[in-house]
């Protein structure tokens with residue numbers, strides 16, 4: 001019988017790509033999303049791409065226990081949960097910390113409560129490489145100290161700690177995946193990243209400059225101690241990240257409880273902002289005009305993780321290179337100039 005998985009935030013950027021991978025593998029899915037930062041159109045397209053109807057939607061907030069219970073009670077018993085629903089904008093978390101603690105921590109607490117009530121204790125949680133703070137030694141290993149410097153990362157680390165406590169207290173199987181920087185889109189160009197308003201993140205900003213929606217990229221600082229002075233991040237293709245969720249779930253389903261994992265999910269290869277700009281120009285043949293402006297408050301010079309533990313434990317490693325991230329991101333941008341709102 002097909003396993004049934006609840007995906008919170010399944011209509012979002014990473015959630016929609018993961019939902020597609022899982023549907024293609026024959027899972028039955030229930031998505032809980034309040035569409036705070038996404039569109040139901042993404043889920044329609046996921047079903048079409050997978051040629052499957054095994055995805056049910058419960059529209060609701062992960063902080064609302066009744067809504068989460070409705071998702072659990074829709075159809076057969078849920079075997080495992082992937083928890084994407086949350087907020088992710090660093091500057092917004094500094095401006096409105098209580099909202100981040102509410103959605104990210106309280107939402108996770110409510111979800112875990114419903115999981116206990118339904119005796120479903122298998123969970124993959126979206127954590128972030130920003131829990132390492134402003135490290136000085138690279139590459140980053142999971143055992144290195146965490147020192148988050150903004151409320152967004154602090155809420156994610158707090159959830160990791162809450163989940164560790166659950167694993168110590170009972171039969172939970174939990175994986176906290178510390179993502180580096182997911183970019184790109186499904187190669188079909190049917191699903192992708194759809195930021196509302198001006199993008200915060202580098203990659204969607206670049207594709208909107210390429211499309212002529214923005215005049216130029218503003219590079220936040222060229223005075224970091226990196227090879228060209230611009231910030232370094234570990235960018236990975238969102239399809240590689242989606243596949244990481246599928247192998248993680250599989251690993252948890254085959255593990256004996258209690259079981260807890262914390263894994264870096266990245267390529268292990270850091271790229272500067274200028275490396276990405278040049279890579280995009282090379283992959284697409286399009287110029288990306290830019291100017292260098294002041295550093296963005298809260299940015300760290302470099303984040304680059306070692307993904308060896310994920311390879312050893314899951315057999316997972318990123319397969320797609322920067323050129324593919326750029327090509328697929330550009331295909332999505334061209335086909336959907338206004339994101340999912342391009343639909344009449």
Ligand code: NAD
Nearest residue numbers: 009012013014034035036037038061062085086088126128
């Ligand atoms: P996203 O905003 O595209 O997806 C999040 C989804 O959760 C959206 O569909 C949104 O509508 C939904 N959501 C938000 N609040 C909700 C609530 N209260 N109840 C129900 N649904 C809610 O973001 P994403 O890039 O897909 O990120 C997914 C997860 O991964 C987030 O938890 C994020 O913090 C984490 N993460 C993202 C990145 C990244 O660079 N994209 C990196 C590290 C970690």
Ligand code: UFG
Nearest residue numbers: 088128129130180181200201202205218219220231273299
């Ligand atoms: N950058 C620019 N110009 C822009 C946008 C970004 O120069 O318009 C630079 C930033 O200064 C940084 C790099 O591009 O050096 C990457 O910035 P992003 O905003 O794309 O990504 P961050 O690393 O700041 O943060 C992202 C997500 C977080 C997530 C983190 C994981 O926003 O939610 O990746 O590493 F946790």
